[in-house]
Amino acid sequence: MKARIVVTLKTGVLDPQGKAIEAALKSFGIESIEGVRQGKVFDIEVAATDRAGAEATLKTACEKLLANTVVENYAIEIA
């Protein structure tokens, strides 16, 4: 079963990397960018017979390794 996990910074958490990307885009002449926040995406193949099983596995993966839940949110999308 294919799934995608998107990990993004929580609102209010500073994102210097996003700011740097925004500045770089502007220096390339792309002026209409008003904000950039960078996150991570994981495309994962899970061995599971049902969606609920896959979701439980992926939730554990997020909590244990993929996301730092103090400062990051995660979203699980199962295809």
Add this chain to the structure above:
Amino acid sequence: MKARIVVTLKTGVLDPQGKAIEAALKSFGIESIEGVRQGKVFDIEVAATDRAGAEATLKTACEKLLANTVVENYAIEIA
């Protein structure tokens, strides 16, 4: 206008980072993971009056900076 850009490695391009994450998940006892590929996500706020304008700006941003189109694909989703 809010948009999300997802940058992923093209099929066939090796992803050692993904392999390392897969191994780490297995070492945490999450055995049902069969594959992981990591990508990047950018949440971008664009000043544009219409979707076509925003899409054109974001395409330029991807081609110039956000994605290495030799080894990466990008997808633009405008909210």
